Amino acid sequence: MSVLSVRDLSVVYGGPRPTHAVRGVSLELDRGEVLGIAGESGCGKSTLAYALTRLLRPPASVTGGEIVFRAGDGEEVDVLALRGEELRRFRWRRIAMVFQSAMNALNPVISVRRQLADVLATHEPGMSRRAREERCGELLDLVGIDRARLSSYPHELSGGMRQRVLIAMAMALNPDVVVLDEPTTALDVVVQREILQEIDRLRAMFGFAVVFITHDLSLLLEISDRLAVMYGGRIVESGTARDLMAAPAHPYTVGLLGSFPSLRGERRVLHGIPGSPPDLSLVEPGCSFAPRCPYAFDACGEVTPAPLPVGATTAACLQHDRTLRPAGPDPGLAARRFTAEDAGGLRPSRPPGDPEPGGHQTGVRDHGGART
Amino acid sequence: MGYLRRKIVFYAVALWAAVTLNFAIPRLIKGNPVDIMLARAAQGGQPMPAEARHALELQFGVSDDPLWQQYLGYVGNLLHGRLGLSVTYYPTPVSTVIAQSLPWTLGLAGVALLVTVVLGLGLGMLAGWRRGGAVDALIPATTFLAAIPYFWLALILLYVLGLGLGWFPLNGGYDYAGVQMGPTLAFAASVASHGALPALTVVASSVAGWMLGMRNMMVSTMAEDYVVMAEAKGLSPRRVMLAYAARNAVLPSVAGFAISLGFVVSGLLATEVVFAYPGIGFALLQGVQNADYPLMQGIFLIISLAVLGANLLVDLLYGVIDPRTRKA
Numbered sequence: 001m002s003v004l005s006v007r008d009l010s011v012v013y014g015g016p017r018p019t020h021a022v023r024g025v026s027l028e029l030d031r032g033e034v035l036g037i038a039g040e041s042g043c044g045k046s047t048l049a050y051a052l053t054r055l056l057r058p059p060a061s062v063t064g065g066e067i068v069f070r071a072g073d074g075e076e077v078d079v080l081a082l083r084g085e086e087l088r089r090f091r092w093r094r095i096a097m098v099f100q101s102a103m104n105a106l107n108p109v110i111s112v113r114r115q116l117a118d119v120l121a122t123h124e125p126g127m128s129r130r131a132r133e134e135r136c137g138e139l140l141d142l143v144g145i146d147r148a149r150l151s152s153y154p155h156e157l158s159g160g161m162r163q164r165v166l167i168a169m170a171m172a173l174n175p176d177v178v179v180l181d182e183p184t185t186a187l188d189v190v191v192q193r194e195i196l197q198e199i200d201r202l203r204a205m206f207g208f209a210v211v212f213i214t215h216d217l218s219l220l221l222e223i224s225d226r227l228a229v230m231y232g233g234r235i236v237e238s239g240t241a242r243d244l245m246a247a248p249a250h251p252y253t254v255g256l257l258g259s260f261p262s263l264r265g266e267r268r269v270l271h272g273i274p275g276s277p278p279d280l281s282l283v284e285p286g287c288s289f290a291p292r293c294p295y296a297f298d299a300c301g302e303v304t305p306a307p308l309p310v311g312a313t314t315a316a317c318l319q320h321d322r323t324l325r326p327a328g329p330d331p332g333l334a335a336r337r338f339t340a341e342d343a344g345g346l347r348p349s350r351p352p353g354d355p356e357p358g359g360h361q362t363g364v365r366d367h368g369g370a371r372t
Numbered sequence: 373m374g375y376l377r378r379k380i381v382f383y384a385v386a387l388w389a390a391v392t393l394n395f396a397i398p399r400l401i402k403g404n405p406v407d408i409m410l411a412r413a414a415q416g417g418q419p420m421p422a423e424a425r426h427a428l429e430l431q432f433g434v435s436d437d438p439l440w441q442q443y444l445g446y447v448g449n450l451l452h453g454r455l456g457l458s459v460t461y462y463p464t465p466v467s468t469v470i471a472q473s474l475p476w477t478l479g480l481a482g483v484a485l486l487v488t489v490v491l492g493l494g495l496g497m498l499a500g501w502r503r504g505g506a507v508d509a510l511i512p513a514t515t516f517l518a519a520i521p522y523f524w525l526a527l528i529l530l531y532v533l534g535l536g537l538g539w540f541p542l543n544g545g546y547d548y549a550g551v552q553m554g555p556t557l558a559f560a561a562s563v564a565s566h567g568a569l570p571a572l573t574v575v576a577s578s579v580a581g582w583m584l585g586m587r588n589m590m591v592s593t594m595a596e597d598y599v600v601m602a603e604a605k606g607l608s609p610r611r612v613m614l615a616y617a618a619r620n621a622v623l624p625s626v627a628g629f630a631i632s633l634g635f636v637v638s639g640l641l642a643t644e645v646v647f648a649y650p651g652i653g654f655a656l657l658q659g660v661q662n663a664d665y666p667l668m669q670g671i672f673l674i675i676s677l678a679v680l681g682a683n684l685l686v687d688l689l690y691g692v693i694d695p696r697t698r699k700a
Contacts, residue, residue: 053604091606104597107616109623109694118615119605153695169605 001070003176003209004029004052004095009065011044011051014058017281021047023233024065026307029177031072034203034210036224036241038217038256042277044233045213046100049181052211053097054079054087069094071176093123096170100182102162106154112140112165113150119172139168143198160191164198171202179211184219196223218260221245229253232278232288239313248336249310249329250317251293255338271338287318294338295319295330375691375698383684390676395446398665399439405432405459408663412459431457432666455670460662466670469655474674476545477651480567480643481636484574489629491575492582497618499583500590511587514580526573526646533569540569543648570647574640582625589621596620623694630686634679638671 004027011022021044029035039045050056052067067079071094082090099105107115116136120127127135137147143164154162163183170178180199184192200223203210212224220227221241228238229252237250248254255273275292287293290300297318305316319329328334406428413420420428429435433449433456435442449455455466499508517525534540541547546562553559593599594617602616641653648654652671659667691698 055600055604088606088608091604093606097601097604099597099601101597105601107598107602107620108696109619110615111695118602118607118611122605122607122611155696 001031001074002028003031003070004211005066005068005070006052007066007068009048009051009067010063011047011056011060012063013060019280020283021060021233021280022051025230025233025235026065027228027235027238029209029211030225031176032203032207032209033226034212034224036220036227037211037213037230038215038220038227039230040215040277042280043230044280045215045230046181048230049097049179049211049213052079052177053095053179054082054091055097069176089123092119092170092175093173094175095177095179096173096175097179097181098163098166098170098183101186102159102166102183103186105166106162108154110153111150112152112154112157116140116150116165116169116172119169123173135172139172140165142171142202143168159187160195163187163191163195167195167198167202171206174206175208177209177211179213181213182215183212185214185216217256229256233280234288234316235307236289236317237313237315238307243312247311247313249313249315249320249333250289251295251319251333251338252289253315254333254336257336258338273338287316295333299324376688379684379687383680386680387677390680391447391450391673392443394669394673394676395443398669399442401665404434405457405664405666406434408459408665409462431463450673455673456666458659458667459664460658460667466666469667470652470670470674473650473652473655474637476649477637477640477644477653479563480570480649480651481574481640483567484571484640485632485636487571488575488579489582489625489632492579493586493622493625495579496583496586497590497613497621499587500594500621501613501617503591508587511580511584514583517576518578518580520577522573522577523642523646525577526570526643529569529573529576530646541566545650566647566649570640570643570649573646574643582628585628586621586625589624590617593617593621619693623690626686626690626693630683631679633682633686635675636682637678638675 006025006027009022009025010020013019013021023044025044025048027035037045037048047056047060050060051062056062062080065080069077069079069090071077077090077094079090106112113133113136116139117132120132120135136150140147140149145161145164145168149157149161149165154165157165166183183199184195187195196219199210202208210224212220214220217229221244224241226238227241227244228235229244229250230236231252237244237248237253244253245257248257252273255271258268258271259273261268261270273292278288278291285304286301287296287303287305290296293300299318299321303318303324305318305321307314307316308320310317310320317329318324319333322328406425409428409432410420410425433445437445453467455470458464458466458469461469495507495510495514499505499511502508530540530542534542544566546553546559546566551559551562598620599612599616602612607616637652638656640651641657643649644651644653645657652674656668656671658664659671
């Protein structure tokens with residue numbers, strides 16, 4: 001039974017050139033599991049996190065889809081329909097969040113004590129002052145910070161300590177889901193490791209589910225149960241971490257996996273993915289990865305791929321669509337190679353990066369038509 | 373405590389420098405009060421005899437003593453509150469002139485500043501919190517008022533509200549003819565009604581600056597992660613606005629408040645002139661017109677003291693509201 005179900009969620013940043021940051025994303029988060037969401041900067045992963053926690057502010061708005069939260073007793077909550085007081089009470093008790101930069105997520109002029117106690121005071125008004133003080137101390141104990149630090153101000157703590165305080169704060173109400181938005185990006189690898197172990201330990205203790213958002217795919221492979229790879233506002237591939245690592249089906253996942261070294265595996269040549277992320281203000285049919293994809297073919301510019309089960313994972317890639325390619329995917333992709341040369345001389349169907357946003361639609365058709 | 377001690381030592385040095393400059397500057401200026409008095413008398417057709425000159429020199433403390441002796445005497449006089457005699461109001465001592473006009477200024481400028489700041493920051497906070505809302509729509513109107521030259525705005529309001537509609541008295545600190553000065557309700561009411569219009573003009577012309585500054589700080593503070601986090605924590609909107617957004621957004625305004633607070637004492641020169649209000653600004657204007665150096669010197673000293681005092685106060689206040697400055 002999943003604790004959080006997301007169906008076809010779309011988020012648009014309004015304005016003269018609306019940006020479609022999240023495009024029809026569907027997710028299931030099971031109780032107590034770690035779901036990793038990986039993707040490069042600007043792929044919409046943080047926007048997705050903000051949508052899950054209902055923190056989007058104008059000009060961003062959810063334009064479609066639904067988010068359903070299921071409490072332990074089976075009660076369902078339509079998260080997007082929550083308003084005012086209901087929403088306020090839902091927040092933090094059900095879904096807590098650890099923000100990207102611990103430097104800025106703590107109020108600089110208020111002591112750690114008051115920032116922790118604030119949560120308890122609003123959500124548990126019946127709690128006595130002494131009980132609150134005790135609970136704040138417990139929370140710091142939980143993440144291995146001296147209770148004396150309750151009186152400290154954020155600027156008196158190190159980056160790692162601040163991140164721990166944020167994690168302690170997320171634990172305050174024993175939430176069902178904790179969303180971690182790049183929680184370790186600003187930390188060095190040693191502290192990063194400690195923080196990850198901390199999160200894992202706490203999860204084992206309290207059993208909350210985790211949505212872990214980062215651009216660091218290697219990190220996610222290590223810590224998450226299931227993984228979703230985002231590109232251009234869509235989830236292009238999802239599956240268990242093990243399956244995704246062993247048998248990636250989407251060219252983008254293949255490319256990402258080929259772009260960082262493995263500590264224990266054999267030596268191999270690393271490849272980047274040439275090109276740059278798509279302009280999210282353009283809405284056009286076709287796969288948004290096609291301009292950078294060595295396996296793109298005619299249909300990629302015309303049909304938006306739907307997620308399909310491919311082996312053990314689910315991928316949104318037309319190469320795996322049997323109706324379009326009865327013979328199966330390109331042998332290069334099947335062999336999980338990324339570069340164009342590996343792909344048997346197949347050139348990208350479109351030049352990487354389109355400098356002129358205007359007239360893009362026709363541009364796609366021209367390219368499609370000019371191909372042999 | 374280290375913070376407090378450092379601040380107090382700093383301000384003690386600044387105070388000494390201000391006092392010393394106040395001693396030095398008049399001695400660098402050509403002429404002295406006695407020459408001025410004699411010149412005024414001569415204009416009136418009554419040349420003074422030499423003995424009178426000597427008497428005046430004694431009264432105004434003009435001497436050829438070594439500078440250090442004069443300095444010690446000056447500091448000693450200051451400690452006893454003796455600031456010399458006013459030329460304009462001869463033979464009234466400067467300290468008396470200041471003592472009579474200072475309360476008026478403190479009352480009027482202090483109340484006007486407090487109302488301006490509280491109103492400006494409050495409205496600015498709301499405008500920033502609900503960007504594009506009803507309060508935000510007030511900003512063009514208030515900036516328009518601020519753009520009008522102050523004396524002109526004051527004159528228009530005086531003409532319309534005072535002379536035309538008769539809602540407010542036209543000038544003065546209280547009803548000199550009708551009410552006896554003293555701790556009576558009638559006197560207080562008279563002071564309040566005479567001060568209302570001058571205060572109103574000051575508030576109308578200066579509220580925009582505070583409001584705009586606060587609004588913009590509020591908008592940029594609200595984009596900070598800690599405000600988003602406060603919202604994510606499920607705190608009430610009121611608490612997010614006050615303790616997380618406004619609490620941080622107000623910090624730059626506090627420094628501005630320090631500067632304004634210090635200059636409360638220097639009086640609202642234009643206001644006091646337009647409304648013939650018996651404050652320090654009005655006295656200073658008289659002093660300038662009559663080349664009354666002792667009076668100006670005394671007023672400048674009081675102003676420097678007030679500016680220093682206000683800055684010390686705000687420095688201490690800043691230490692309370694922004695923990696990051698305590699260790700600096």
